[in-house]
Amino acid sequence: MNAESRNKDYSKANRIKIHQPDANKADSFKPSNHIYVRAVDGLWSSVRRRMGWITMLFFLLLPWIPWGERQAVWFNLGEQKFHVFGLTIWPQDLTLLAAVFMIAAFALFFVTTYLGRVWCGYTCPQTVWTFIFIWFEEKIEGARNKRIKLDQMPWNFDKLWRKTAKHTAWLLISLLTAMTFVSYFVPSREVYLDVFTLQASGGIYFWVSLFTFATYGNAGWMREIMCIHMCPYARFQAAMFDKNTYIVGYDPKRGETRGPRSRKVDHKALGLGDCIDCDLCVQVCPTGIDIRNGLQYECINCGACIDACDNTMERMGYPKGLISYTTENKLEDVKEKVLRPKLVGYGVVLTAMILLFIYASATIAPIRMDIIRDRNQLYRENNQGLIENTYTIKILNKTEALHEYALSVEGLSNYEWYGAKTVTVKAGEVLTLPISVAVDPADLTRTVTNIDIKVATTIDGEVVEVKQESRFFAP
Structure with missing residues (x-):
């Protein structure tokens, strides 16, 4: 079989299949196997970090914005009132809240149909907090290889203080997250003052403790398990995907046959593609998949493998884009279609819902x-x-x-x-x-x-x- 036919069969077979790990490698999807994520710099990693900062600061600062004699956003369950800046939603107006959820759902459907799982890769709280935890892990325990060696070595003082510092940092972030979340339901000044002066009610201590350990467990320990095994969005995304949806894709026509080589040799003469099989795309993936195996539901479209591959291509002197945001039609050299019935339908419904929400919000009777x-x-x-x-x-x-x-x-x-x-x-x-x-x-x-x-x-x-x-x- 020649290289062209082999690449064609490879693309067809892997268009919708899920990841099949190499038999010689450990199954990275078992909860007992820890994924050591390698740090990477690049365009999409920079975009993701900035989006993470924006969403994190928005979440942390929103309860502290004053609005008259109260905070701007306050879900007052005791009095059954939801305050969102100048808008007060009563139980009689909960259709507005339902409309907000419907708008969020159709916005998610629209964006996913067009751009794939960018919500998962850039703005999902699980992703944002996981990368924050990984950042502290790298600063305290070192780069990927150092973290692997640290976990393999016997316990000593160096390992003890690094592990203690890491988990302390994780718990402090989790506590801040929990107290901020509770501040959306109880005035933020009361939460922070009463908790630290031991004057808070038992209910506040319960919810702060619950969300602290939930954040610590999700972002510190479960990580990709949440995305792969527990998040329903990964399961029903296929209903929104089509061949024109943007995904993180590997170009087998360029990359195959993969293999190591020197930068000075003509790899084409050796019958090799552009992929040098460095495995960096796997090492930087937060869910531990190999994007070269085709479209997989575990991929969260974070773009980390794109940055890793582009950096490798730049060092080798090859064109970038071996792994890129692309579509299945583009990979198969089929003309792409931006406007298609499903995308237009989602867009029309989303626009109508937004307009109806604006009208309903503006005409709420006092x-x-x-x-x-x-x-x-x-x-x-x-x-x-x-x-x-x-x-x-x-x-x-x-x-x-x-x-x-x-x-x-x-x-x-x-x-x-x-x-x-x-x-x-x-x-x-x-x-x-x-x-x-x-x-x-x-x-x-x-x-x-x-x-x-x-x-x-x-x-x-x-x-x-x-x-x-x-x-x-x-x-």
């Missing part, structure tokens, strides 16, 4: 009113001979200030109102108000009359009113 009719009696005739209906009105003040509300009825003429017509409701409170409406029978032309009960107030100089439909029953 007043919520519910009307409950008296279920025990449709109507009664009072002492004045009027037909009277009883209602219970619940008014929710969804603003951050006290307001006065005026109540009225539309749809009835010459009615009598029994109960308060003007009430004051504090910020975030629900007022329950029983009222009765009475009408002279001579003014009623039907047994059931549709009415609107209206609540109006003035907010920032603008009159805001809410109407709720109900029924007035008569003999």
Whole structure:
């Protein structure tokens, strides 16, 4: 079999297969086998580090941004209010929260269909925290080969202090992560002050401890196990991929047949491809796969193998791009298609969801009113001979200030109102108000009359009113 046909068969066979480890190598996917990730510098590693810094700082600093008398982002579960800067989401508005999750889901589908698993490689918290932990591991225990030797050597003082320092650093990062996460639900100043002064509640200590050890375990010990065996996204990504999706791919037409050689020899004359079989692409991979085996669900598209291979190609004097962000069609010399039905569909739905969310957020009413009719009696005739209906009105003040509300009825003429017509409701409170409406029978032309009960107030100089439909029953 010539090299061209062998490369063609190789590409076809490996287009969708999963990784099959070499029988002579240890199975890197067993939880008992530790992956020693080699450090690498390059374009995509630099992009990933900067994205990691951005997402990490965003996560750490967001709870500390003030907004009036509270923090800007605060999920107040006790009062059932979600504060996101100037927007307050109540339980009655949780459809907005559902919309946020739907937008996030379709954004993930859209980006994955077009660019592959870039979320996993650049912004997933598991990836960000794992690389942070690996950075501390390298600084304390040394480069990859030194870490392997350190784990193989017997315990001595040098090994003891390095391991202690590493795990201490991991635990401190995990503690900071846990306290920051809890700060989204409990005011951040209270969390840090109460925890360190031993004044926090048992619930806060429980959640801080739980998330500390979860972060320590996930980013320190489990790492690629989370991505390969536990994360569902790795499993259903194939439903979003097509042959035009950007993946990290190895070009077998250039690379095969692989093998070591001197930089001074003509490798083409020896029948060798550009791949020198240095295995650096495997050593820098955080999930321990060999990208040369084709498309694999374990690949998180972090681009570390691209940087390692480009550095090798530069040292050898070969063109870069043996491993690159590419598509299956490009690898097979088939014309690529950017616009395809699945990508357009995801984009249309995502755009529609974003527009609907913006409209719904901008039109949230600062007043919520519910009307409950008296279920025990449709109507009664009072002492004045009027037909009277009883209602219970619940008014929710969804603003951050006290307001006065005026109540009225539309749809009835010459009615009598029994109960308060003007009430004051504090910020975030629900007022329950029983009222009765009475009408002279001579003014009623039907047994059931549709009415609107209206609540109006003035907010920032603008009159805001809410109407709720109900029924007035008569003999």
